[in-house]
Amino acid sequence: MILMKDIVRDGNKVLRQQAKQVKFPLSAEDKKLAEDMMEYLEVSQDPELCAKYKLRAGVGLAAPQVGVSEMMAAVLVPNDFEGEGEPIFKDVIINPVILSSSVQRCAITEGEGCLSVDEDVPGFIHRSARITLKYQDVEGTEHTVRLKNYPAIVCQHEIDHLHGTLFYDHVDKENPFSKVDNDLFIE
Numbered sequence: 542m543i544l545m546k547d548i549v550r551d552g553n554k555v556l557r558q559q560a561k562q563v564k565f566p567l568s569a570e571d572k573k574l575a576e577d578m579m580e581y582l583e584v585s586q587d588p589e590l591c592a593k594y595k596l597r598a599g600v601g602l603a604a605p606q607v608g609v610s611e612m613m614a615a616v617l618v619p620n621d622f623e624g625e626g627e628p629i630f631k632d633v634i635i636n637p638v639i640l641s642s643s644v645q646r647c648a649i650t651e652g653e654g655c656l657s658v659d660e661d662v663p664g665f666i667h668r669s670a671r672i673t674l675k676y677q678d679v680e681g682t683e684h685t686v687r688l689k690n691y692p693a694i695v696c697q698h699e700i701d702h703l704h705g706t707l708f709y710d711h712v713d714k715e716n717p718f719s720k721v722d723n724d725l726f727i728e
């Protein structure tokens with residue numbers, strides 16, 4: 542089971558590398574990694590288990606964050622944090638490619654955090670509000686999905702990890718809370 546001690550922190554070069562394409566069929570190690578990363582998200586979103594294992598809640602986890610420089614990330618965006626209903630998006634996205642993205646941007650009002658960055662970094666992280674994402678699942682089946690708002694933000698945050706980018710790279714250093722007229726903001 543992945544614990545916080547297994548999460549690589551900012552400063553480790555694996556977080557700044559271009560991750561390698563994943564080959565199919567998945568090796569036993571890659572299958573286990575995919576399962577373990579999704580398990581981390583599920584456990585971290587259960588308040589009792591999250592406290593029991595001293596985790597930080599997460600809606601996404603990328604392989605480089607556990608020291609594996611491969612293009613794989615688990616994403617679990619719950620319907621709501623009461624755990625009611627099916628998740629908005631749940632899958633392990635492998636070799637993801639953003640095929641298209643909206644010019645319109647979207648940001649989380651309170652900014653972003655990262656399991657690999659212990660410090661708070663204030664500022665808006667403006668991302669595309671809508672994306673068309675192509676990826677393979679653990680079986681190697683190809684999916685092309687259109688995502689918007691929060692699920693789109695989470696997937697862009699995770700895909701950034703696969704290219705060595707961290708959320709605070711997107712903060713406008715001159716004016717961290719800069720915005721333009723048609724920017725969307727979500728709570």
Ligand SMILES: O=C(O)C[C@@H](Cc1ccccc1)[C@H](O)SCc1ccccc1
Binds near residue numbers: 603653655
């Ligand atoms: O470090 C990670 O990649 C996991 C992040 C992903 C993320 C952060 C901000 C915005 C979108 C995605 C963690 O999920 S940060 C903790 C968190 C937990 C619940 C809801 C939002 C952020």
Ligand code: NI
Binds near residue numbers: 654656657698
């Ligand atoms: Ni992150």
